Amino acid sequence: MNKVTENAASQAERFTIPSPLERVFDGPLTQEMLLTPARFGLGLVPDRLTPDATTNMVCGFCSTGCCLSVHMKDGQAINLSPAPDYPVNLGMACPKGWEALAPLNSKDRGTTPLLRSGGGKLKPVDWQNAMETFAGRFKSIQAEHGKESVAFLGTGQMPTEELAFLGALAKFGMGIKHGDGNTRQCMATAVSAYKQAFGFDAPPYTYDDFEQSDVLVFVGANPCIAHPIMWQRVLQNKNNPDIVVIDPRATETAVCASHHLAIKPKSDMALLYGIANLIIQQDAIDRGFIDQSVNDFEAFAEFVSSFTVEKVSAETGISADRIVEIATLIAAGKRVSFWWTMGVNQSYQGTRTAQAIINLALITGNIGRPGTGANSITGQCNAMGSRLFSNTTSLLGGHDFGNPEHRAKVASILDIDADLIPTDAGKSYDQIIEGILEGSIKGLWIIATNPAHSWINQTKCRGILEKLDFLVVQDMYHSTETAELADLYLPAAAWGEKEGTFINSERRFGLLKKVARAPGQSLSDFSIFQLVAHYWGCGELFSQWKDAESVLQILAQITRGQPCDITGIKSYQQLDDAGGIQWPLGEGHSLKSNQRRLFEDGKFYHDDGKAKLLFDQPLPMPEPADDTYPLILLTGRGSAAQWHTQTRTGKSPVLARLYPAEVFVEINPADAQRAGILPQRLVAIESRRGKIKATAIVTPTVARGTVFMPMHYEEVNQLTLDHFDPHSKQPSYKDCAVKIFPA
Numbered sequence: 001m002n003k004v005t006e007n008a009a010s011q012a013e014r015f016t017i018p019s020p021l022e023r024v025f026d027g028p029l030t031q032e033m034l035l036t037p038a039r040f041g042l043g044l045v046p047d048r049l050t051p052d053a054t055t056n057m058v059c060g061f062c063s064t065g066c067c068l069s070v071h072m073k074d075g076q077a078i079n080l081s082p083a084p085d086y087p088v089n090l091g092m093a094c095p096k097g098w099e100a101l102a103p104l105n106s107k108d109r110g111t112t113p114l115l116r117s118g119g120g121k122l123k124p125v126d127w128q129n130a131m132e133t134f135a136g137r138f139k140s141i142q143a144e145h146g147k148e149s150v151a152f153l154g155t156g157q158m159p160t161e162e163l164a165f166l167g168a169l170a171k172f173g174m175g176i177k178h179g180d181g182n183t184r185q186c187m188a189t190a191v192s193a194y195k196q197a198f199g200f201d202a203p204p205y206t207y208d209d210f211e212q213s214d215v216l217v218f219v220g221a222n223p224c225i226a227h228p229i230m231w232q233r234v235l236q237n238k239n240n241p242d243i244v245v246i247d248p249r250a251t252e253t254a255v256c257a258s259h260h261l262a263i264k265p266k267s268d269m270a271l272l273y274g275i276a277n278l279i280i281q282q283d284a285i286d287r288g289f290i291d292q293s294v295n296d297f298e299a300f301a302e303f304v305s306s307f308t309v310e311k312v313s314a315e316t317g318i319s320a321d322r323i324v325e326i327a328t329l330i331a332a333g334k335r336v337s338f339w340w341t342m343g344v345n346q347s348y349q350g351t352r353t354a355q356a357i358i359n360l361a362l363i364t365g366n367i368g369r370p371g372t373g374a375n376s377i378t379g380q381c382n383a384m385g386s387r388l389f390s391n392t393t394s395l396l397g398g399h400d401f402g403n404p405e406h407r408a409k410v411a412s413i414l415d416i417d418a419d420l421i422p423t424d425a426g427k428s429y430d431q432i433i434e435g436i437l438e439g440s441i442k443g444l445w446i447i448a449t450n451p452a453h454s455w456i457n458q459t460k461c462r463g464i465l466e467k468l469d470f471l472v473v474q475d476m477y478h479s480t481e482t483a484e485l486a487d488l489y490l491p492a493a494a495w496g497e498k499e500g501t502f503i504n505s506e507r508r509f510g511l512l513k514k515v516a517r518a519p520g521q522s523l524s525d526f527s528i529f530q531l532v533a534h535y536w537g538c539g540e541l542f543s544q545w546k547d548a549e550s551v552l553q554i555l556a557q558i559t560r561g562q563p564c565d566i567t568g569i570k571s572y573q574q575l576d577d578a579g580g581i582q583w584p585l586g587e588g589h590s591l592k593s594n595q596r597r598l599f600e601d602g603k604f605y606h607d608d609g610k611a612k613l614l615f616d617q618p619l620p621m622p623e624p625a626d627d628t629y630p631l632i633l634l635t636g637r638g639s640a641a642q643w644h645t646q647t648r649t650g651k652s653p654v655l656a657r658l659y660p661a662e663v664f665v666e667i668n669p670a671d672a673q674r675a676g677i678l679p680q681r682l683v684a685i686e687s688r689r690g691k692i693k694a695t696a697i698v699t700p701t702v703a704r705g706t707v708f709m710p711m712h713y714e715e716v717n718q719l720t721l722d723h724f725d726p727h728s729k730q731p732s733y734k735d736c737a738v739k740i741f742p743a
């Protein structure tokens with residue numbers, strides 16, 4: 001493992017480089033403030049630009065958390081290659097990782113704050129003006145309409161320390177009760193499924209499990225495209241494993257698998273209950289494990305007994321033989337691992353579907369051992385950080401806003417008044433959007449997410465953002481669909497231009513470093529939060545929050561005694577030396593292995609130490625296909641080279657050559673023929689909410705009755721239907737009815 005090539009001398013030098021604040025703050029920032037910044041709540045962010053050499057840092061796209069070796073010259077990153085010895089990627093990276101520096105140099109990077117005056121154009125202003133306007137407008141909205149009339153939307157793509165700063169600043173400092181993040185679109189279902197089943201949001205696995213299984217079951221996951229380096233780990237499995245892929249499409253992953261179940265969309269629950277029923281009938285359950293570690297087995301067995309093979313076959317479109325074959329495979333497997341992603345989470349019944357997967361792992365005792373687990377694969381680079389530390393759905397460190405002891409604990413570590421901590425989590429993303437629609441929310445601060453492209457049913461969302469009295473957008477680019485709607489735009493430094501940590505899918509804290517200077521007057525999100533705190537007048541609350549590394553130490557104290565205890569992580573250097581560290585690592589514990597899984601002792605986090613089996617009747621799709629809208633629209637990732645709304649990957653000419661520039665729709669040859677659609681021709685796609693145009697790709701990889709569109713194109717969410725899982729409030733992006741015809 002390459003260590004940071006930082007010695008004591010450069011350690012001292014760090015603080016002599018002007019801080020970002022100093023760089024832009026010559027006006028309002030007085031000499032006195034610079035000398036005693038903490039007194040003013042500012043705190044100088046150490047600008048530790050890594051010197052000439054090669055330095056290791058984790059990738060800023062997906063949650064795999066690969067480590068990249070960045071090569072420096074004259075204090076600037078000039079190139080990178082995958083780190084050879086990191087326990088995650090073992091010398092590999094996908095196209096996005098290889099091209100990770102490209103998005104930094106782009107003409108549409110924000111270089112100065114921009115303010116819209118009187119409905120006109122966005123115009124450059126200095127930071128003092130921007131901050132005074134931000135605090136002034138938000139405070140006056142709160143004064144007129146109540147404290148709850150402003151809200152924020154964050155992200156799973158900022159370092160843990162910045163996420164925590166945002167959540168603490170907004171909720172404890174600014175009295176903003178309602179805040180959520182794009183993780184709602186992505187991981188909320190896994191969170192609620194784990195919390196209810198295990199007693200804590202705890203993905204149990206380590207990537208070594210990909211290599212240790214003898215059966216791997218992927219449900220609604222396409223790792224070849226979405227997590228290519230995880231898939232490389234599967235390919236390194238020496239057990240010649242059976243690989244089962246449950247996906248309505250013959251995806252890149254499905255065609256590499258040994259078994260593909262092309263399931264009817266949203267019928268997974270029936271299939272998983274049917275498999276559980278067969279396993280129970282075959283008496284292939286792990287009775288010892290169930291007795292020791294699982295509650296509600298008898299009720300579950302009774303419930304699934306009605307899911308006969310015939311009934312399940314009719315509901316899923318999978319033949320009876322295939323269902324029996326897969327159940328037998330799982331029953332016979334010694335080390336069976338279950339993996340799920342958005343085909344499960346993004347569903348109106350996602351939580352119960354995820355739990356149907358968890359139930360299979362629990363009744364067969366496939367958890368807590370190498371090569372096993374009910375494993376939710378995370379999406380964004382720091383969605384895990386957002387789940388535990390964004391102070392949105394849960395109080396910092398996976399605590400509960402509703403629990404007075406938790407509030408008292410967090411308040412005492414932060415040295416703040418416990419009354420500043422709200423007693424509930426506030427509104428979820430969808431409720432914030434509804435709040436804007438009904439007029440109860442008038443001010444919104446959006447950080448590192450692009451809802452005007454990514455939120456479900458844009459016909460509603462765009463117009464809703466325009467209804468706001470004041471919209472603040474903090475992004476690395478001023479050109480995103482959302483930034484263009486802003487009243488105030490704040491230019492942010494990006495991955496590679498600041499420090500911090502991301503937590504990957506297997507709970508591993510990985511390190512980020514500053515290897516490039518942010519353009520113009522843009523500041524790290526961390527520095528922007530310090531400024532906001534200062535101008536809001538709550539800077540003294542955050543006087544301990546000096547820099548990212550000191551914040552991680554505060555967060556570590558907050559995790560003491562939690563399942564995610566990281567009191568044993570003492571410095572960034574330790575993370576660097578170890579090749580990242582998975583939670584938990586309690587104080588005084590030494591790292592025995594860098595591949596650690598949870599539940600090895602069969603103890604879960606509920607008070608009685610047992611896991612719960614949770615289940616419900618499957619529900620019909622709320623907007624099924626009918627005569628007018630005969631096809632179901634599936635959406636998802638299109639290429640390993642595209643990232644979400646393309647603000648970053650769209651900047652790399654190399655990546656741009658790896659996928660179509662214009663929006664396309666995949667349709668089965670039989671459906672195309674019936675609709676008179678020819679390959680590569682322009683077609684119109686219409687749902688009850690919108691109508692768009694796209695190029696037709698005629699392909700048997702999509703089943704009859706369905707079409708597929710990648711989410712990376714702005715048009716796609718003009719069609720989607722805003723409906724949500726009742727437990728997690730996660731949008732159900734992958735099921736709505738459409739019709740399609742030649743344009």
Ligand SMILES: Nc1nc2c(c(=O)[nH]1)N[C@H]1C(S)=C(S)[C@@H](COP(=O)(O)OP(=O)(O)OC[C@H]3O[C@@H](n4cnc5c(=O)[nH]c(N)nc54)[C@H](O)[C@@H]3O)O[C@H]1N2
Binds near residue numbers: 186220248342638
């Ligand atoms: N290249 C690239 N990689 C990424 C991202 C990216 O934008 N680009 N985004 C990252 C993020 S944030 C996330 S959340 C992950 C997402 O990673 P994935 O979840 O793997 O990606 P998706 O394509 O959204 O959805 C997975 C599959 O679900 C299937 N599906 C749809 N409906 C159903 C259903 O009812 N049942 C079942 N069983 N399957 C269904 C779709 O056909 C699709 O193939 O990817 C991460 N990685």
Ligand SMILES: Nc1nc2c(c(=O)[nH]1)N[C@H]1C(S)=C(S)[C@@H](COP(=O)(O)OP(=O)(O)OC[C@H]3O[C@@H](n4cnc5c(=O)[nH]c(N)nc54)[C@H](O)[C@@H]3O)O[C@H]1N2
Binds near residue numbers: 342449717
């Ligand atoms: N139809 C459909 N829609 C979907 C999905 C789907 O499968 N189908 N998937 C959903 C999922 S799983 C997800 S995760 C969401 C993703 O949706 P978004 O979060 O909206 O997508 P991104 O393009 O990743 O947006 C991140 C934004 O942050 C900015 N940014 C990057 N780094 C930084 C930084 O360090 N600081 C600041 N301030 N800004 C930064 C980028 O420029 C970009 O504008 O999309 C969801 N939408």
Ligand code: SF4
Binds near residue numbers: 062094097230
């Ligand atoms: S797999 Fe994910 S973390 Fe690894 S290089 Fe690609 S985008 Fe980055």
Ligand SMILES: [Mo]
Binds near residue numbers: 185186187379380
């Ligand atoms: Mo996601």
